[in-house]
Amino acid sequence: MNLEKVIFGFFIVLALSLNYGFFLGDLDNPAHHHPNELYAAIIVNLIATVLKFGDRTQIGAVHLATSLVADLQLIAAAILYATVSDIYEEITMINHIVSLSAGALLANIISVVLLIAETISLRR
Numbered sequence: 001m002n003l004e005k006v007i008f009g010f011f012i013v014l015a016l017s018l019n020y021g022f023f024l025g026d027l028d029n030p031a032h033h034h035p036n037e038l039y040a041a042i043i044v045n046l047i048a049t050v051l052k053f054g055d056r057t058q059i060g061a062v063h064l065a066t067s068l069v070a071d072l073q074l075i076a077a078a079i080l081y082a083t084v085s086d087i088y089e090e091i092t093m094i095n096h097i098v099s100l101s102a103g104a105l106l107a108n109i110i111s112v113v114l115l116i117a118e119t120i121s122l123r124r
């Protein structure tokens with residue numbers, strides 16, 4: 001068993017699960033979307049992005065691209081979450097924040113599908 005591959009897969013799947021945990025819930029209810037879970041998803045996504053820098057294959061480039069998309073959308077959601085709570089009612093803007101998280105969730109799903117496809121295609 002390759003420990004590097006285990007750590008790589010762990011962070012990719014953890015990024016997906018944390019993002020899904022933030023996304024899941026009633027779209028208009030801010031109580032269902034805790035900001036700490038969003039921040040944890042950002043941190044894990046950034047760690048997964050750093051782990052993807054070493055791969056020089058075409059699938060590695062797509063892994064990195066999906067990770068960068070997820071990072072961008074989650075960071076935009078966190079900025080929106082931090083700024084709108086002071087200016088607007090949190091209830092009116094939570095749907096925009098969750099929508100950004102949904103885009104990152106899709107990028108994370110693509111990354112996990114690529115990981116599974118790459119794992120299945122490996123031969124011993």
